[in-house]
Amino acid sequence: MAGFIDRDKALFPLKNISSVVEIFKNQLESNHEPDLALLSIIAGAVENSLTCRSNVSIQVVEPKALPILELHTIEDLYNKFHAIMKGAIDVSKSENKACTRETIKKVSDVVWNSLTRSYYKDRAHLQSLYSYLTGRKLDCFGVAFAVVAGCQALGFSDVHLALSEDHAWVVFGESGLETAEVTWHGKGNEDKRGQEIGKGVSARSWLYVNNKPVVCTRAMEVAALVSAINPSLNATLDACEVACLQQELLWLLYDLGHLAKYPMAIGNLGDLEEIAPTPGRVPCSALFQEAILSARTYYNNQHVYPYTYQGGYFYRNKMYKEAFESWANASDVIRLYNYSRDDEEIYKEFLEIANELIPHIMKVISSGFSANSILKKPECFANLLRFYDGICQWEQGSATPVLHIGWAKPLVNTISKFDADVRAQVNIVCESECGSLDERKLPRSNGNTSCFNNNNNYCLSQDHSKSHNLIDQIESKVTKEEEVTNL
Numbered sequence: 001m002a003g004f005i006d007r008d009k010a011l012f013p014l015k016n017i018s019s020v021v022e023i024f025k026n027q028l029e030s031n032h033e034p035d036l037a038l039l040s041i042i043a044g045a046v047e048n049s050l051t052c053r054s055n056v057s058i059q060v061v062e063p064k065a066l067p068i069l070e071l072h073t074i075e076d077l078y079n080k081f082h083a084i085m086k087g088a089i090d091v092s093k094s095e096n097k098a099c100t101r102e103t104i105k106k107v108s109d110v111v112w113n114s115l116t117r118s119y120y121k122d123r124a125h126l127q128s129l130y131s132y133l134t135g136r137k138l139d140c141f142g143v144a145f146a147v148v149a150g151c152q153a154l155g156f157s158d159v160h161l162a163l164s165e166d167h168a169w170v171v172f173g174e175s176g177l178e179t180a181e182v183t184w185h186g187k188g189n190e191d192k193r194g195q196e197i198g199k200g201v202s203a204r205s206w207l208y209v210n211n212k213p214v215v216c217t218r219a220m221e222v223a224a225l226v227s228a229i230n231p232s233l234n235a236t237l238d239a240c241e242v243a244c245l246q247q248e249l250l251w252l253l254y255d256l257g258h259l260a261k262y263p264m265a266i267g268n269l270g271d272l273e274e275i276a277p278t279p280g281r282v283p284c285s286a287l288f289q290e291a292i293l294s295a296r297t298y299y300n301n302q303h304v305y306p307y308t309y310q311g312g313y314f315y316r317n318k319m320y321k322e323a324f325e326s327w328a329n330a331s332d333v334i335r336l337y338n339y340s341r342d343d344e345e346i347y348k349e350f351l352e353i354a355n356e357l358i359p360h361i362m363k364v365i366s367s368g369f370s371a372n373s374i375l376k377k378p379e380c381f382a383n384l385l386r387f388y389d390g391i392c393q394w395e396q397g398s399a400t401p402v403l404h405i406g407w408a409k410p411l412v413n414t415i416s417k418f419d420a421d422v423r424a425q426v427n428i429v430c431e432s433e434c435g436s437l438d439e440r441k442l443p444r445s446n447g448n449t450s451c452f453n454n455n456n457n458y459c460l461s462q463d464h465s466k467s468h469n470l471i472d473q474i475e476s477k478v479t480k481e482e483e484v485t486n487l
């Protein structure tokens with residue numbers, strides 16, 4: 001590890017965004033691995049100086065200027081982190097050796113036991129080592145990151161961050177195949193720190209992404225800390241300098257190739273580009289597509305968020321037909337999993353799409369009678385069915401139910417907006433007949449998004465008993481209503 005070298009120290013005091021980007025660039029392009037503790041302290045210090053309470057007054061200063069960051073501020077915190085780690089763990093006998101589970105547990109304990117007794121864990125700005133060293137507070141991701149940074153400071157180059165879409169753990173050992181929990185997850189769950197990753201029922205839960213996590217290199221760990229930068233000043237305002245710094249750092253990492261296997265980081269860059277497009281860069285829509293391609297290429301299409309990044313973009317830009325396709329593709333991913341109590345985050349995501357976003361779309365488009373309305377398009381109806389069908393299949397075989405009556409009303413309301421002649425153009429073909437898809441609950445190898453076989457038949461899921469029944473029920477209910485109205 002290069003550590004805090006003179007070339008970087010010479011850039012202090014940091015007065016603007018470019019000098020912060022310069023330090024990250026030096027660290028990423030040096031022939032040593034980038035120093036996670038140094039970069040996390042710097043990013044956290046910049047974020048803190050621009051977003052925390054004391055700065056709620058919006059100063060108008062020259063563009064991209066930052067409150068001055070002195071060298072001693074960063075150096076003192078950096079030395080404090082090294083002192084904490086080296087004071088607690090003796091590594092004299094493990095020079096150039098792979099780390100052990102026991103040592104990882106010790107590093108996790110050092111971080112864990114030095115945190116403030118009780119604090120609001122979901123608050124913003126608790127992700128960096130700056131927060132840990134000055135406020136003794138970290139969020140769930142921050143603890144995992146601190147353990148990896150601690151192991152790096154102790155000289156272990158085999159300990160790396162592993163990331164699912166809602167959890168973080170570490171991989172280590174000669175093979176890099178050993179895994180260990182190092183932080184907590186969710187509310188009121190006993191932490192499993194020190195244990196191997198999901199051997200039990202949790203193995204099939206979305207939380208562990210069917211053991212297809214993003215396993216980071218040192219540079220991807222830098223991408224994770226940059227992704228975790230939070231520009232929020234409060235619920236409605238962002239500190240634009242922090243958002244601008246995050247965006248420039250993500251482009252730096254993107255150009256160096258370190259986002260290629262990190263779909264969520266590409267998605268984060270897409271969100272920033274949608275708000276403030278960078279001249280000369282690809283459009284945000286291309287980034288959302290790249291994130292999807294990365295998830296299909298490297299993670300066997302087992303990640304949901306790339307499709308909800310894209311669906312959210314289409315929704316915000318009133319591209320509703322495209323949004324239905326993205327959400328149906330997201331649903332095709334979740335159908336492979338068994339819903340478990342640890343999957344609340346993705347449950348909330350699907351609930352918002354089904355019960356807020358889709359009903360809103362139905363409301364705003366049903367007022368218009370234009371011929372090219374999505375209500376006239378069978379592929380929109382088919383994608384909506386695929387969306388609902390995936391959620392039904394997600395529930396099947398799961399210990400915890402997903403659907404409840406609150407889901408049915410918006411669902412029926414949506415389906416019934418499509419006329420019978422449009423619905424009739426979508427043939428619901430059982431997979432076995434159309435012979436396209438494979439075994440129950442196993443990922444589609446080709447990441448094929450469309451569910452139509454050659455004669456535009458819509459293929460429902462393999463184990464479609466429930467969803468077929470549900471959709472049959474809806475169909476029959478809607479038809480009955482039509483019969484009544486046509487009387």
Ligand SMILES: CC1(C)CN=C(N2CCN(c3ncnc4sc(CC(F)F)cc34)CC2)S1
Nearest residue numbers: 141163164165166167168227264305308309
């Ligand atoms: C389409 C969305 C709702 C928009 N933002 C989404 N995010 C998903 C989570 N985000 C992330 N972005 C980069 N890396 C990571 S690693 C991780 C799990 C945590 F426990 F470590 C989460 C996450 C960023 C924001 S999904």
